[in-house]
Amino acid sequence: MVDFASLPIPVVPYSPTCGRDVGLAMATLGELIERVSRDFLAAPHRLDFHQIMLVTKGTGRYSVDSGPFPCRPGTLVWTRPNQVVQSFPRPHMDAEIIMFTEAFPLRMSARTGMLDDVLRASHWQLSHHELRSFRRVVDLLHVEFQRPDDGRGEEVLKHLLAVALLRIDQMCRLRHKDTAAPALSDKNDELFLRFRRELDRSFHSTRLVEDYAAALNCSPRALSRACRAVADTSAKDLIDARVALEARRLLAHTDLPISAIARQLGFSEATNFGKFFTRRVSMSPGAFRQSEKARKQP
Template sequence: MLTLVTVGHGSYDVDFESHPCRPGTLLLARPGQVIRLGDQPGLDAVVVYWRDGTVHVDDPYGPSRWQLAGEDEDAVINEVSQLVVDCQRNRSGERAAALLRHQLTVLLLRIALLPTGGDTGPAGTVIPAGTATPDGTVAPETAGAGTFERLRAEVERSYAQTRRVEDYARRLDCSVRTLTRACLAATGRSAKQVVDDRVALEARRLLAATDLPIADIGRRLGFPEPTNFGRFFQREVGRSPGAFRGGLRRPAAVRVPGQRRPLSAATRWDPVP
């Protein structure tokens, strides 16, 4: 889901990280992420959302925020405006659907070419080797970059089944030491911390956006005993699961993942499809 702020100032949370918003702020929320947009008088935005699988040009680990300016802002606004017009004028038929997919692809490709810098990416995001860094230089090739990307993909597939770095090392046919070096180089955190970070993120998503009992969430994430899940969550997040859920003050029965409904004026947590 893309959100382009057009008027006003405020904040927008994606996966529990708050992003400041002002005219020209562009935010991208990806499948499975949890978003929160408060009731902020005077803040207006254009929201574009689509079903997962409609297009395949986004980097799932890429930046999630840009502050547009100059020609980049003009280009993105033009693409978004044309997409909105065609959504309103062409609502049915294969040709209309093909046109909208093409326009969305062009918009996402244009966004992928935007310069990155500042707070554009989530914690732990690395600049791929061979791409431009914020200062205009080119990130050097590193031996561990490919290993880290492979680990990250495997963690995404298997974080609910295992948190043991030894299991990931075996699946990737390398040593625990190699995984740890690659993670430290990419994120400054050990391989074990990278795995635990992903489990803790999913736990927060489920606590925020579902009404599943805490024990069921723990079992879904590989903790047969609720006490073990509680200790893990307290260690990683700094609060108990119950205290975390109670502090969100969210409306009931909003689940992840699911088809995203249009934004309302009220504060709420919503899934991204």
């Protein structure tokens, strides 16, 4: 079995070169480009930290886990650790960038914590109101990051980062305000977090909600209720999304035959895998692989 984490895709460590020696750093895209070549940014690579980027001017393209999208002023991008990213900024594109380690943020509820899950959305185009609201928080973060530390600076940064993450959560909830979701509870939070850990362990071997419920010692209905409450979707959709993500990664970054990828992901027949992948990604595995090869060509 090919382990995605072991693939020869460069991993960028968290190593801020300016500001405080804490788990959060800020920079502009222009400053990063001065230190990292455009060729490196355009090639597939991974970060071992979180990066939130708010485009302030210019245009370009970005890709997260083989999902390309355009960037323009007001585009907000959240790259999570170990996601495969590529960046194609045009000459005059710039952005405010917040980088932070997995351990830096304050502890939040499972629903808010779900924002940093690789199965969730990675980019948004902010409205004028959303941009103005989020930009105020970014400006406060920047001022505090530049301020000489008086002994309380790290705690202030943690709380301001929490405000930024809560703003993103609020934006996502308002955009889906017509979606009915069960009420949040500590019980749903805890069950959902256990499910996500179990899903990362077991998605190669089963796609059945009943199997995950049995592993978690709960009923399928209770598991689905927790997923609806926290992630606003079904347990089955999350399972299939995790399998599809791994399939995209293996198709894009390995030369494994499609039949071998199908077996690795628990499909007994390549044709069944092809139907599953086409339903989730809207193209066949072979067409997806060809599109990725074409996109990587200079």
